Amino acid sequence: MRPNQHELVESLRARFGARMVETDPEALAPWLTDWRNRFHGAAPALLSPESLEEVQAVVALAGAAGVPLVPQGGNTSMVGGATPPADGSAVILSLRRMKRIRALSAESSLAVAEAGVILAALQDAAQEIGRRFPLDLGSRGSATVGGLVSTNAGGTQVLRFGTMRGLVAGVEAVLPDGSVHDGLSALKKDNRGYDLNQLLIGAEGTLGIVTAATLRLVPSVVSRAVAWVGLDSPEQALRLLRHAERRTEAVESFEIIPAEALASVLAHIPGTRAPVDAGRRWHVLIEAVSSDPGERAPDDLLAALLGEALEAGLAQDGVVSASEAQAEAFWRIRHGISESERARGPAVQHDISVPVDAMPGFMTGAGAEIEARFPGTRAVAYGHLGDGNVHFHVRAPAGADRSRWYADEAPGITRAVHDLVVAAGGSISAEHGVGQMKRDELARLGPASRLAALRAIKRALDPAGILNPGKLVTLAPAPDRP
Ligand code: MLT
Ligand code: ZN
Numbered sequence: 055m056r057p058n059q060h061e062l063v064e065s066l067r068a069r070f071g072a073r074m075v076e077t078d079p080e081a082l083a084p085w086l087t088d089w090r091n092r093f094h095g096a097a098p099a100l101l102s103p104e105s106l107e108e109v110q111a112v113v114a115l116a117g118a119a120g121v122p123l124v125p126q127g128g129n130t131s132m133v134g135g136a137t138p139p140a141d142g143s144a145v146i147l148s149l150r151r152m153k154r155i156r157a158l159s160a161e162s163s164l165a166v167a168e169a170g171v172i173l174a175a176l177q178d179a180a181q182e183i184g185r186r187f188p189l190d191l192g193s194r195g196s197a198t199v200g201g202l203v204s205t206n207a208g209g210t211q212v213l214r215f216g217t218m219r220g221l222v223a224g225v226e227a228v229l230p231d232g233s234v235h236d237g238l239s240a241l242k243k244d245n246r247g248y249d250l251n252q253l254l255i256g257a258e259g260t261l262g263i264v265t266a267a268t269l270r271l272v273p274s275v276v277s278r279a280v281a282w283v284g285l286d287s288p289e290q291a292l293r294l295l296r297h298a299e300r301r302t303e304a305v306e307s308f309e310i311i312p313a314e315a316l317a318s319v320l321a322h323i324p325g326t327r328a329p330v331d332a333g334r335r336w337h338v339l340i341e342a343v344s345s346d347p348g349e350r351a352p353d354d355l356l357a358a359l360l361g362e363a364l365e366a367g368l369a370q371d372g373v374v375s376a377s378e379a380q381a382e383a384f385w386r387i388r389h390g391i392s393e394s395e396r397a398r399g400p401a402v403q404h405d406i407s408v409p410v411d412a413m414p415g416f417m418t419g420a421g422a423e424i425e426a427r428f429p430g431t432r433a434v435a436y437g438h439l440g441d442g443n444v445h446f447h448v449r450a451p452a453g454a455d456r457s458r459w460y461a462d463e464a465p466g467i468t469r470a471v472h473d474l475v476v477a478a479g480g481s482i483s484a485e486h487g488v489g490q491m492k493r494d495e496l497a498r499l500g501p502a503s504r505l506a507a508l509r510a511i512k513r514a515l516d517p518a519g520i521l522n523p524g525k526l527v528t529l530a531p532a533p534d535r536p
Contacts, residue, residue, distance in 0.1 A: 055098040062119040063099050076100040085129055085146055093134035096142035104151045106265050114232035122523045123147040125259035127198030133489030135258050139524050149200045155179050163271040164240055169200025169264050185271035188215040192389040200264045206256030208485030213440045214306045224268035225251040230516040240268045258487050259522040261515045273345035279353035280341045280381040281360055283372035284334030288414035291338050294368045295440055298359055307341035308440030315391050315436045322397040323390035330371045339388050391436055400450040402464040404471045408480035410442035420474045424448055428467055443484035488526045
Protein backbone atom coordinates (compact mmCIF):
# COMPACT_ATOMS: atom_id res chain seq x y z
CA MET A 55 0.00 0.00 0.00
CA ARG A 56 1.33 3.44 -0.91
CA PRO A 57 2.02 5.90 1.94
CA ASN A 58 -0.88 8.22 1.02
CA GLN A 59 -3.27 5.23 0.81
CA HIS A 60 -2.04 4.06 4.21
CA GLU A 61 -2.69 7.52 5.64
CA LEU A 62 -6.25 7.51 4.20
CA VAL A 63 -7.06 3.99 5.40
CA GLU A 64 -5.75 4.66 8.91
CA SER A 65 -7.64 7.90 9.35
CA LEU A 66 -10.88 6.23 8.15
CA ARG A 67 -10.33 3.31 10.52
CA ALA A 68 -9.68 5.66 13.41
CA ARG A 69 -12.85 7.62 12.66
CA PHE A 70 -15.32 4.91 11.66
CA GLY A 71 -13.83 1.64 12.91
CA ALA A 72 -12.85 -1.51 11.05
CA ARG A 73 -16.20 -1.86 9.24
CA MET A 74 -15.31 1.01 6.89
CA VAL A 75 -12.16 -0.51 5.39
CA GLU A 76 -11.54 -3.92 3.79
CA THR A 77 -7.97 -4.81 2.87
CA ASP A 78 -8.12 -8.63 2.77
CA PRO A 79 -7.03 -9.59 -0.80
CA GLU A 80 -9.49 -12.48 -0.91
CA ALA A 81 -12.44 -10.28 -0.01
CA LEU A 82 -11.30 -7.68 -2.53
CA ALA A 83 -10.76 -10.10 -5.43
CA PRO A 84 -14.33 -10.19 -6.85
CA TRP A 85 -14.38 -6.40 -7.11
CA LEU A 86 -11.16 -6.08 -9.10
CA THR A 87 -12.41 -7.62 -12.34
CA ASP A 88 -15.33 -6.67 -14.56
CA TRP A 89 -18.29 -8.92 -15.35
CA ARG A 90 -16.98 -9.82 -18.80
CA ASN A 91 -13.55 -10.61 -17.37
CA ARG A 92 -11.88 -8.15 -19.75
CA PHE A 93 -10.40 -5.69 -17.24
CA HIS A 94 -8.23 -6.61 -14.28
CA GLY A 95 -7.52 -3.91 -11.76
CA ALA A 96 -5.65 -3.65 -8.50
CA ALA A 97 -6.60 -1.84 -5.31
CA PRO A 98 -5.25 -2.16 -1.77
CA ALA A 99 -8.56 -1.33 -0.07
CA LEU A 100 -12.32 -1.19 -0.45
CA LEU A 101 -14.18 1.47 1.52
CA SER A 102 -17.84 0.95 2.52
CA PRO A 103 -19.53 4.08 3.87
CA GLU A 104 -23.09 3.75 5.16
CA SER A 105 -24.40 7.30 4.91
CA LEU A 106 -24.11 10.53 2.98
CA GLU A 107 -21.98 12.01 5.77
CA GLU A 108 -19.59 9.06 5.63
CA VAL A 109 -19.24 9.37 1.83
CA GLN A 110 -18.49 13.06 2.34
CA ALA A 111 -15.79 12.22 4.86
CA VAL A 112 -14.25 9.60 2.53
CA VAL A 113 -14.16 11.99 -0.44
CA ALA A 114 -12.71 14.84 1.63
CA LEU A 115 -10.01 12.65 3.20
CA ALA A 116 -9.16 10.98 -0.13
CA GLY A 117 -8.86 14.42 -1.73
CA ALA A 118 -6.54 15.60 1.04
CA ALA A 119 -4.39 12.45 0.75
CA GLY A 120 -4.42 12.52 -3.06
CA VAL A 121 -5.88 9.01 -3.35
CA PRO A 122 -8.24 8.46 -6.31
CA LEU A 123 -11.56 6.72 -5.66
CA VAL A 124 -13.31 4.24 -7.95
CA PRO A 125 -17.04 4.20 -7.14
CA GLN A 126 -18.67 0.81 -7.38
CA GLY A 127 -22.19 -0.61 -7.03
CA GLY A 128 -23.04 -4.09 -8.30
CA ASN A 129 -19.90 -4.23 -10.51
CA THR A 130 -22.00 -5.08 -13.58
CA SER A 131 -20.45 -2.51 -15.92
CA MET A 132 -20.10 -3.73 -19.49
CA VAL A 133 -17.26 -1.29 -20.22
CA GLY A 134 -14.91 -1.67 -17.25
CA GLY A 135 -16.44 1.46 -15.73
CA ALA A 136 -16.15 0.25 -12.13
CA THR A 137 -12.82 -1.60 -12.36
CA PRO A 138 -9.90 0.16 -10.66
CA PRO A 139 -6.73 1.00 -12.61
CA ALA A 140 -4.19 -1.82 -12.87
CA ASP A 141 -1.40 0.17 -11.18
CA GLY A 142 -3.06 -0.02 -7.75
CA SER A 143 -3.09 3.77 -7.35
CA ALA A 144 -6.81 4.01 -6.48
CA VAL A 145 -9.06 2.51 -3.81
CA ILE A 146 -12.60 1.24 -4.36
CA LEU A 147 -15.50 3.19 -2.88
CA SER A 148 -18.36 0.71 -2.57
CA LEU A 149 -21.86 2.18 -2.19
CA ARG A 150 -23.48 -1.19 -1.54
CA ARG A 151 -24.11 -0.52 2.16
CA MET A 152 -26.15 2.56 1.36
CA LYS A 153 -29.25 0.56 0.62
CA ARG A 154 -32.13 2.38 2.27
CA ILE A 155 -35.24 3.36 0.40
CA ARG A 156 -35.69 6.70 2.13
CA ALA A 157 -39.17 7.45 0.80
CA LEU A 158 -41.78 5.74 -1.36
CA SER A 159 -45.04 7.38 -2.32
CA ALA A 160 -47.89 6.06 -4.42
CA GLU A 161 -49.45 9.51 -4.14
CA SER A 162 -46.59 11.36 -5.83
CA SER A 163 -45.33 8.28 -7.74
CA LEU A 164 -41.80 8.91 -6.49
CA ALA A 165 -39.20 6.86 -4.66
CA VAL A 166 -36.04 8.17 -2.99
CA ALA A 167 -33.52 5.35 -3.07
CA GLU A 168 -29.92 5.30 -1.90
CA ALA A 169 -27.13 4.39 -4.27
CA GLY A 170 -26.73 0.80 -3.06
CA VAL A 171 -30.37 -0.22 -3.53
CA ILE A 172 -30.47 -3.13 -5.97
CA LEU A 173 -32.76 -2.67 -8.97
CA ALA A 174 -34.83 -5.78 -8.17
CA ALA A 175 -35.41 -4.51 -4.60
CA LEU A 176 -36.58 -1.16 -5.94
CA GLN A 177 -38.93 -2.88 -8.41
CA ASP A 178 -40.37 -5.02 -5.58
CA ALA A 179 -40.80 -2.05 -3.24
CA ALA A 180 -42.64 -0.07 -5.93
CA GLN A 181 -44.90 -3.04 -6.62
CA GLU A 182 -45.81 -3.29 -2.94
CA ILE A 183 -47.37 0.18 -3.07
CA GLY A 184 -49.16 -0.48 -6.36
CA ARG A 185 -46.62 1.29 -8.57
CA ARG A 186 -43.81 0.19 -10.86
CA PHE A 187 -40.23 1.26 -11.54
CA PRO A 188 -40.21 0.53 -15.27
CA LEU A 189 -36.49 0.23 -16.10
CA ASP A 190 -35.37 -3.38 -16.43
CA LEU A 191 -32.24 -5.26 -17.46
CA GLY A 192 -30.64 -8.69 -17.20
CA SER A 193 -28.51 -7.74 -14.18
CA ARG A 194 -31.48 -6.51 -12.12
CA GLY A 195 -30.39 -8.74 -9.22
CA SER A 196 -27.03 -6.98 -8.82
CA ALA A 197 -27.15 -3.57 -10.54
CA THR A 198 -27.61 -0.71 -8.08
CA VAL A 199 -29.36 2.66 -8.26
CA GLY A 200 -26.04 4.54 -8.10
CA GLY A 201 -24.67 2.60 -11.07
CA LEU A 202 -27.90 2.90 -13.03
CA VAL A 203 -27.91 6.67 -12.54
CA SER A 204 -24.19 7.07 -13.18
CA THR A 205 -24.37 5.13 -16.44
CA ASN A 206 -27.76 6.43 -17.61
CA ALA A 207 -28.73 2.78 -17.93
CA GLY A 208 -31.18 1.62 -20.60
CA GLY A 209 -32.22 -2.01 -20.92
CA THR A 210 -35.22 -3.75 -22.37
CA GLN A 211 -38.09 -1.43 -21.29
CA VAL A 212 -36.91 1.90 -22.68
CA LEU A 213 -39.42 2.18 -25.52
CA ARG A 214 -42.20 3.75 -23.46
CA PHE A 215 -40.60 5.33 -20.40
CA GLY A 216 -37.07 6.10 -21.58
CA THR A 217 -33.63 5.57 -20.06
CA MET A 218 -32.60 6.58 -16.54
CA ARG A 219 -32.33 10.20 -17.69
CA GLY A 220 -36.10 10.26 -18.06
CA LEU A 221 -36.77 8.37 -14.83
CA VAL A 222 -34.57 10.35 -12.47
CA ALA A 223 -36.34 13.29 -10.87
CA GLY A 224 -33.48 14.24 -8.57
CA VAL A 225 -29.91 13.36 -7.57
CA GLU A 226 -27.92 13.64 -4.35
CA ALA A 227 -24.17 13.45 -4.82
CA VAL A 228 -20.89 14.23 -3.13
CA LEU A 229 -18.78 16.40 -5.39
CA PRO A 230 -14.99 16.01 -5.65
CA ASP A 231 -14.34 18.84 -3.15
CA GLY A 232 -16.45 17.02 -0.52
CA SER A 233 -19.45 19.33 -0.86
CA VAL A 234 -22.96 17.93 -1.39
CA HIS A 235 -25.24 18.52 -4.35
CA ASP A 236 -28.73 18.04 -2.92
CA GLY A 237 -31.05 17.82 -5.90
CA LEU A 238 -33.53 15.28 -4.51
CA SER A 239 -36.51 17.60 -4.24
CA ALA A 240 -37.96 16.62 -7.62
CA LEU A 241 -38.94 20.12 -8.73
CA LYS A 242 -41.00 20.07 -11.90
CA LYS A 243 -39.56 23.41 -12.85
CA ASP A 244 -36.08 24.61 -11.98
CA ASN A 245 -34.31 26.97 -14.33
CA ARG A 246 -31.26 27.94 -12.32
CA GLY A 247 -28.93 27.38 -15.24
CA TYR A 248 -27.03 24.15 -15.93
CA ASP A 249 -28.89 21.09 -14.72
CA LEU A 250 -26.51 19.44 -12.25
CA ASN A 251 -28.79 16.41 -11.85
CA GLN A 252 -28.59 15.70 -15.56
CA LEU A 253 -24.84 16.38 -15.57
CA LEU A 254 -24.33 13.69 -12.93
CA ILE A 255 -26.53 11.17 -14.76
CA GLY A 256 -24.28 9.27 -17.15
CA ALA A 257 -21.13 10.91 -15.74
CA GLU A 258 -19.81 7.46 -14.72
CA GLY A 259 -18.77 8.70 -11.29
CA THR A 260 -16.19 11.07 -12.77
CA LEU A 261 -17.86 14.28 -11.52
CA GLY A 262 -19.43 13.20 -8.22
CA ILE A 263 -20.39 10.19 -6.13
CA VAL A 264 -24.13 9.63 -6.52
CA THR A 265 -25.45 8.73 -3.04
CA ALA A 266 -29.22 8.74 -3.69
CA ALA A 267 -31.78 9.51 -6.37
CA THR A 268 -35.43 10.44 -6.59
CA LEU A 269 -37.01 8.11 -9.12
CA ARG A 270 -40.26 8.30 -11.02
CA LEU A 271 -42.72 5.44 -10.67
CA VAL A 272 -45.45 4.56 -13.15
CA PRO A 273 -48.76 2.74 -12.77
CA SER A 274 -48.30 -0.94 -11.99
CA VAL A 275 -48.99 -3.69 -14.47
CA VAL A 276 -52.46 -5.22 -14.39
CA SER A 277 -51.61 -7.71 -17.10
CA ARG A 278 -48.93 -8.25 -19.70
CA ALA A 279 -48.25 -10.58 -22.59
CA VAL A 280 -45.22 -11.35 -24.70
CA ALA A 281 -45.23 -12.30 -28.36
CA TRP A 282 -42.39 -14.18 -30.01
CA VAL A 283 -42.31 -13.66 -33.76
CA GLY A 284 -40.17 -15.35 -36.41
CA LEU A 285 -39.30 -13.26 -39.48
CA ASP A 286 -36.91 -12.88 -42.40
CA SER A 287 -34.94 -9.70 -41.88
CA PRO A 288 -34.35 -6.63 -39.69
CA GLU A 289 -36.21 -4.59 -42.37
CA GLN A 290 -39.29 -6.71 -41.81
CA ALA A 291 -38.88 -6.31 -38.04
CA LEU A 292 -38.83 -2.53 -38.37
CA ARG A 293 -41.96 -2.58 -40.50
CA LEU A 294 -43.62 -4.68 -37.79
CA LEU A 295 -42.51 -2.19 -35.11
CA ARG A 296 -43.94 0.74 -37.06
CA HIS A 297 -47.19 -1.16 -37.57
CA ALA A 298 -47.43 -1.89 -33.83
CA GLU A 299 -46.71 1.76 -32.96
CA ARG A 300 -49.53 2.93 -35.22
CA ARG A 301 -51.96 0.53 -33.57
CA THR A 302 -51.23 0.87 -29.85
CA GLU A 303 -49.27 2.59 -27.09
CA ALA A 304 -49.21 -0.57 -24.99
CA VAL A 305 -45.99 -1.97 -26.52
CA GLU A 306 -43.15 -1.53 -24.03
CA SER A 307 -40.42 -3.75 -25.52
CA PHE A 308 -39.41 -4.58 -29.05
CA GLU A 309 -36.27 -6.70 -29.12
CA ILE A 310 -34.59 -8.31 -32.12
CA ILE A 311 -32.68 -11.59 -31.90
CA PRO A 312 -30.84 -13.31 -34.75
CA ALA A 313 -31.07 -17.09 -35.13
CA GLU A 314 -27.43 -17.42 -34.03
CA ALA A 315 -28.03 -15.69 -30.69
CA LEU A 316 -31.12 -17.85 -30.10
CA ALA A 317 -29.05 -20.95 -30.86
CA SER A 318 -26.42 -19.85 -28.30
CA VAL A 319 -29.08 -19.45 -25.62
CA LEU A 320 -30.64 -22.84 -26.41
CA ALA A 321 -27.22 -24.46 -26.21
CA HIS A 322 -25.94 -22.75 -23.06
CA ILE A 323 -28.87 -21.69 -20.88
CA PRO A 324 -30.52 -24.72 -19.24
CA GLY A 325 -34.28 -25.07 -19.55
CA THR A 326 -34.72 -22.80 -22.59
CA ARG A 327 -36.76 -23.83 -25.62
CA ALA A 328 -37.41 -22.05 -28.96
CA PRO A 329 -40.91 -20.48 -28.94
CA VAL A 330 -41.20 -20.77 -32.76
CA ASP A 331 -39.20 -22.55 -35.48
CA ALA A 332 -35.60 -21.88 -34.39
CA GLY A 333 -34.61 -22.01 -38.05
CA ARG A 334 -36.15 -18.57 -38.72
CA ARG A 335 -33.36 -16.14 -39.52
CA TRP A 336 -34.60 -13.43 -37.19
CA HIS A 337 -36.79 -13.31 -34.10
CA VAL A 338 -38.59 -10.50 -32.34
CA LEU A 339 -39.86 -10.32 -28.77
CA ILE A 340 -42.71 -7.86 -28.19
CA GLU A 341 -44.11 -7.07 -24.76
CA ALA A 342 -47.45 -5.32 -24.32
CA VAL A 343 -48.60 -4.10 -20.93
CA SER A 344 -51.87 -2.90 -19.50
CA SER A 345 -52.21 -0.79 -16.35
CA ASP A 346 -55.98 -0.55 -16.45
CA PRO A 347 -58.42 -3.48 -16.19
CA GLY A 348 -60.74 -1.55 -18.53
CA GLU A 349 -58.18 -1.61 -21.34
CA ARG A 350 -57.94 -4.26 -24.01
CA ALA A 351 -56.06 -7.28 -22.63
CA PRO A 352 -52.43 -7.36 -23.87
CA ASP A 353 -52.66 -11.02 -25.03
CA ASP A 354 -55.68 -10.18 -27.11
CA LEU A 355 -53.98 -7.10 -28.51
CA LEU A 356 -50.81 -9.01 -29.42
CA ALA A 357 -52.79 -11.86 -30.98
CA ALA A 358 -54.57 -9.31 -33.22
CA LEU A 359 -51.27 -7.63 -34.10
CA LEU A 360 -49.70 -10.96 -34.93
CA GLY A 361 -52.65 -11.92 -37.14
CA GLU A 362 -52.36 -8.65 -39.05
CA ALA A 363 -48.61 -9.04 -39.36
CA LEU A 364 -48.91 -12.56 -40.80
CA GLU A 365 -51.54 -11.40 -43.25
CA ALA A 366 -49.52 -8.37 -44.35
CA GLY A 367 -46.37 -10.48 -44.78
CA LEU A 368 -44.58 -8.74 -41.89
CA ALA A 369 -43.91 -12.01 -40.08
CA GLN A 370 -43.45 -15.70 -40.86
CA ASP A 371 -44.81 -17.18 -37.66
CA GLY A 372 -45.36 -16.27 -34.04
CA VAL A 373 -46.89 -17.11 -30.71
CA VAL A 374 -48.36 -15.08 -27.85
CA SER A 375 -47.62 -16.15 -24.29
CA ALA A 376 -50.56 -18.02 -22.78
CA SER A 377 -49.47 -17.51 -19.16
CA GLU A 378 -47.17 -15.44 -17.00
CA ALA A 379 -44.82 -18.44 -16.80
CA GLN A 380 -44.59 -18.54 -20.58
CA ALA A 381 -44.01 -14.78 -20.77
CA GLU A 382 -41.15 -15.24 -18.27
CA ALA A 383 -39.76 -18.12 -20.32
CA PHE A 384 -39.63 -15.88 -23.44
CA TRP A 385 -37.83 -13.20 -21.44
CA ARG A 386 -35.40 -15.76 -20.04
CA ILE A 387 -34.24 -16.39 -23.60
CA ARG A 388 -33.74 -12.68 -24.27
CA HIS A 389 -31.97 -12.03 -20.97
CA GLY A 390 -29.81 -15.12 -21.43
CA ILE A 391 -28.12 -13.83 -24.57
CA SER A 392 -25.18 -12.07 -22.85
CA GLU A 393 -24.49 -15.06 -20.64
CA SER A 394 -24.64 -17.49 -23.57
CA GLU A 395 -22.48 -15.26 -25.77
CA ARG A 396 -19.90 -15.27 -22.99
CA ALA A 397 -19.93 -19.06 -23.05
CA ARG A 398 -19.33 -19.09 -26.83
CA GLY A 399 -15.74 -17.87 -26.46
CA PRO A 400 -13.85 -14.71 -27.38
CA ALA A 401 -15.88 -11.90 -28.90
CA VAL A 402 -15.62 -8.16 -29.04
CA GLN A 403 -18.74 -6.21 -28.05
CA HIS A 404 -20.05 -2.93 -29.36
CA ASP A 405 -23.06 -1.22 -27.83
CA ILE A 406 -24.10 1.10 -30.62
CA SER A 407 -27.00 3.21 -31.80
CA VAL A 408 -28.03 4.70 -35.14
CA PRO A 409 -31.33 6.37 -36.05
CA VAL A 410 -34.07 3.73 -35.72
CA ASP A 411 -34.98 3.80 -39.41
CA ALA A 412 -31.33 3.28 -40.38
CA MET A 413 -30.81 0.30 -38.08
CA PRO A 414 -31.92 -2.58 -40.36
CA GLY A 415 -29.61 -1.39 -43.15
CA PHE A 416 -26.78 -0.93 -40.66
CA MET A 417 -27.22 -4.40 -39.15
CA THR A 418 -27.14 -6.12 -42.51
CA GLY A 419 -24.53 -3.92 -44.20
CA ALA A 420 -22.09 -3.59 -41.30
CA GLY A 421 -22.37 -7.30 -40.47
CA ALA A 422 -21.43 -8.30 -44.04
CA GLU A 423 -18.64 -5.75 -44.25
CA ILE A 424 -16.98 -6.78 -40.97
CA GLU A 425 -17.15 -10.49 -41.80
CA ALA A 426 -15.59 -9.79 -45.20
CA ARG A 427 -12.81 -7.63 -43.80
CA PHE A 428 -11.98 -9.99 -40.93
CA PRO A 429 -12.22 -13.51 -42.36
CA GLY A 430 -13.55 -16.19 -40.04
CA THR A 431 -15.33 -13.75 -37.70
CA ARG A 432 -19.10 -13.78 -37.14
CA ALA A 433 -21.05 -10.60 -36.51
CA VAL A 434 -24.08 -11.10 -34.26
CA ALA A 435 -26.27 -8.05 -33.61
CA TYR A 436 -29.20 -8.21 -31.20
CA GLY A 437 -31.18 -6.08 -28.82
CA HIS A 438 -33.21 -2.96 -28.62
CA LEU A 439 -34.35 -2.36 -32.21
CA GLY A 440 -37.16 -0.12 -30.99
CA ASP A 441 -34.55 2.22 -29.47
CA GLY A 442 -32.20 2.11 -32.48
CA ASN A 443 -29.67 0.31 -30.24
CA VAL A 444 -28.12 -3.09 -30.81
CA HIS A 445 -25.28 -5.02 -29.25
CA PHE A 446 -23.03 -5.71 -32.18
CA HIS A 447 -20.80 -8.60 -31.15
CA VAL A 448 -18.03 -9.92 -33.36
CA ARG A 449 -16.97 -13.46 -32.50
CA ALA A 450 -13.39 -14.64 -33.01
CA PRO A 451 -12.73 -17.25 -35.71
CA ALA A 452 -13.07 -20.80 -34.43
CA GLY A 453 -9.96 -21.96 -32.60
CA ALA A 454 -8.49 -18.46 -32.16
CA ASP A 455 -6.17 -18.00 -29.20
CA ARG A 456 -8.13 -15.87 -26.72
CA SER A 457 -5.47 -13.48 -25.44
CA ARG A 458 -3.70 -13.15 -28.77
CA TRP A 459 -6.96 -12.42 -30.58
CA TYR A 460 -7.97 -9.78 -28.02
CA ALA A 461 -4.55 -8.15 -28.26
CA ASP A 462 -3.93 -8.34 -32.01
CA GLU A 463 -7.30 -8.48 -33.79
CA ALA A 464 -10.04 -7.04 -31.58
CA PRO A 465 -8.86 -3.39 -31.58
CA GLY A 466 -8.88 -3.23 -35.40
CA ILE A 467 -12.34 -4.78 -35.54
CA THR A 468 -13.65 -2.29 -32.99
CA ARG A 469 -12.23 0.64 -34.95
CA ALA A 470 -13.85 -0.67 -38.13
CA VAL A 471 -17.25 -1.14 -36.44
CA HIS A 472 -17.11 2.30 -34.83
CA ASP A 473 -16.12 3.98 -38.12
CA LEU A 474 -19.23 2.45 -39.70
CA VAL A 475 -21.35 3.68 -36.78
CA VAL A 476 -20.03 7.22 -37.06
CA ALA A 477 -20.58 7.17 -40.85
CA ALA A 478 -24.20 6.18 -40.15
CA GLY A 479 -24.65 9.16 -37.81
CA GLY A 480 -24.70 6.97 -34.71
CA SER A 481 -23.14 6.69 -31.27
CA ILE A 482 -20.38 4.29 -30.16
CA SER A 483 -22.03 4.07 -26.74
CA ALA A 484 -25.80 3.73 -26.69
CA GLU A 485 -26.48 2.51 -23.16
CA HIS A 486 -23.42 0.94 -21.52
CA GLY A 487 -21.35 4.10 -21.17
CA VAL A 488 -17.71 4.65 -22.07
CA GLY A 489 -15.80 3.39 -19.03
CA GLN A 490 -12.27 2.35 -19.90
CA MET A 491 -13.30 0.13 -22.78
CA LYS A 492 -14.35 2.96 -25.11
CA ARG A 493 -12.33 5.85 -23.73
CA ASP A 494 -9.71 5.82 -26.47
CA GLU A 495 -12.32 5.33 -29.18
CA LEU A 496 -14.26 8.31 -27.86
CA ALA A 497 -11.02 10.31 -27.93
CA ARG A 498 -10.33 9.14 -31.52
CA LEU A 499 -13.78 9.80 -32.87
CA GLY A 500 -14.74 12.93 -30.99
CA PRO A 501 -16.17 15.15 -32.28
CA ALA A 502 -13.57 17.59 -31.02
CA SER A 503 -16.08 20.12 -29.71
CA ARG A 504 -17.79 17.48 -27.59
CA LEU A 505 -14.49 16.18 -26.21
CA ALA A 506 -13.30 19.68 -25.37
CA ALA A 507 -16.52 20.36 -23.45
CA LEU A 508 -16.35 17.02 -21.58
CA ARG A 509 -12.73 17.70 -20.58
CA ALA A 510 -13.47 21.26 -19.52
CA ILE A 511 -16.30 20.05 -17.26
CA LYS A 512 -14.13 17.31 -15.75
CA ARG A 513 -11.27 19.75 -15.18
CA ALA A 514 -13.57 22.31 -13.56
CA LEU A 515 -15.25 19.92 -11.12
CA ASP A 516 -12.43 17.46 -10.42
CA PRO A 517 -9.16 19.29 -11.13
CA ALA A 518 -7.09 16.77 -9.14
CA GLY A 519 -8.61 13.78 -10.95
CA ILE A 520 -9.78 12.14 -7.70
CA LEU A 521 -12.93 10.48 -9.05
CA ASN A 522 -12.91 7.35 -11.22
CA PRO A 523 -9.58 7.98 -12.96
CA GLY A 524 -9.10 6.59 -16.45
CA LYS A 525 -12.82 6.40 -17.25
CA LEU A 526 -14.76 8.35 -19.87
CA VAL A 527 -12.18 11.04 -20.60
CA THR A 528 -8.58 11.68 -19.73
CA LEU A 529 -7.33 15.20 -19.41
CA ALA A 530 -4.42 14.72 -21.83
CA PRO A 531 -5.19 16.04 -25.31
CA ALA A 532 -6.87 13.56 -27.65
CA PRO A 533 -4.63 11.80 -30.17
CA ASP A 534 -5.03 13.11 -33.72
CA ARG A 535 -7.52 11.31 -35.89
CA PRO A 536 -5.73 9.09 -38.39
C1 MLT B 1 -28.47 -6.58 -23.14
O1 MLT B 1 -29.26 -5.84 -23.73
O2 MLT B 1 -28.60 -7.81 -23.13
C2 MLT B 1 -27.37 -5.96 -22.36
O3 MLT B 1 -27.24 -4.60 -22.59
C3 MLT B 1 -26.13 -6.71 -22.31
C4 MLT B 1 -25.27 -6.90 -23.53
O4 MLT B 1 -24.72 -5.99 -24.11
O5 MLT B 1 -24.99 -8.03 -23.89
ZN1 ZN C 1 -28.81 -3.84 -23.87
